Amino acid sequence: MFYPDGHNALADTVERCLAAARPDGGVQSKVLVAPHAGYRFSGEIAGTAYAGFRDRGDTVRRIVLLGPAHRVAFKGIATTSTDAWATPLGTVAVDWAALRSVLHIPGVAVEDGAFAQEHSLEVHLPFIQRVFEHTAIVPLLVGDAPQALVSQVVEALWGGPETLIVVSSDLSHFHDYDTAGKLDAATATNIELLRPDRIDGQGACGHRALAGVLD
Numbered sequence: 245m246f247y248p249d250g251h252n253a254l255a256d257t258v259e260r261c262l263a264a265a266r267p268d269g270g271v272q273s274k275v276l277v278a279p280h281a282g283y284r285f286s287g288e289i290a291g292t293a294y295a296g297f298r299d300r301g302d303t304v305r306r307i308v309l310l311g312p313a314h315r316v317a318f319k320g321i322a323t324t325s326t327d328a329w330a331t332p333l334g335t336v337a338v339d340w341a342a343l344r345s346v347l348h349i350p351g352v353a354v355e356d357g358a359f360a361q362e363h364s365l366e367v368h369l370p371f372i373q374r375v376f377e378h379t380a381i382v383p384l385l386v387g388d389a390p391q392a393l394v395s396q397v398v399e400a401l402w403g404g405p406e407t408l409i410v411v412s413s414d415l416s417h418f419h420d421y422d423t424a425g426k427l428d429a430a431t432a433t434n435i436e437l438l439r440p441d442r443i444d445g446q447g448a449c450g451h452r453a454l455a456g457v458l459d
Contacts (some may be wrong), residue, residue, distance in 0.1 A: 246282045246367045251332045257283055258370045261291030268296035275409045275457055277435065277450075278371075280311060280364045286414070294371045297408070301376045304408045306339050308382045308401045310394070310453040311364030311412030318387040320351035321397060322358040329366065329381065333373045339380035346400050351393045358385050364412045364450070379408075386453045391440060394456020411457055413450025 248254045261283065278293035279286040297304065313322070323343055328335040346352050359365075365383050372379060382401060386394060398409060416427040431447035434440075440455035448454055 246280075246363055247287075247370060249332055254332045254370055255374065257287065258291070258374045261287040262295045262298070262371075262374065263291070264288045265292040265295035268292070271296065272300075273408075275411065277411045277413055277454065278368065279414045280367045280412045281414055283367075290368075290371055294375050297375050300405075302378065303405055304376050304379050305406040306342060306382060306401075306403060306408070307372060307376065307379050308342075308384065308398065308407060308409045309365050309368060309412065310384045310386055310398075310410070310450070310457070311368075312450045312453065313358055313362060313385050313387045314364060314449075315361050316358045316387075318355060318358050320353060320387055320389050321393065322353060322355035322385045322387060323347075323383055324356050324359055325354050326356075329369055329383070331366075331369045331373065333370055336369055336373060337380040339382050342380075342382045342401055346397050349393070349396060349400070351389060352384075352397060355385075358387065368410060368412055386450070386456075389452055389456075391452070391455045391459055394453060395459040398457050409457060411450055411453045413448045413454055415448050416446065417449065 248257055276293055278290045326338060328337050415431055416424045427447055434442040438458050440458040443451045443454050445451050
């Protein structure tokens with residue numbers, strides 16, 4: 245539903261999105277915020293987010309992937325019981341050593357049912373597969389979770405240059421262009437100025453993950 249279902253078509257689509265990336269100014273980010281809409285809507289924005297990491301593809305070995313739950317309501321933070329996730333480009337291993345380090349935290353649990361038809365994390369995998377050759381993921385779906393819980397989990401998984409934190413989030417929804425531009429600019433400013441208390445569901449669907457990372 246969100247990208248081509250064949251290997252070659254998907255690889256070509258992702259490469260076009262990466263090639264269309266805007267210059268990033270050479271920023272070496274620890275935290276990446278990228279969208280999870282269908283590639284025909286936001287693929288080039290996702291490409292801009294990921295393209296700057298191509299020269300770090302061998303350095304990053306773990307990607308902590310946080311996103312909102314769209315389909316299933318639950319409390320806390322959920323992960324899956326699987327050892328790998330699959331796309332038409334192949335499989336990406338789950339970093340169980342990292343996951344075990346946070347599963348003891350109250351509010352974090354294995355909940356496979358929370359991932360039924362969920363797309364917010366999965367749509368990032370083709371970009372991850374094309375940019376990072378040897379990385380594993382730590383998939384975390386953020387439900388109705390307090391900011392403090394997300395912050396505690398992110399801090400435990402922060403790591404060093406081998407770890408990248410990716411927040412999956414679109415910004416405002418269902419507005420005319422001018423209104424969306426104003427709302428999104430305000431959200432971007434609040435992210436840049438580390439103001440998690442000013443980010444809510446009107447400005448970003450992944451606001452709980454964003455606020456926890458910024459805390």
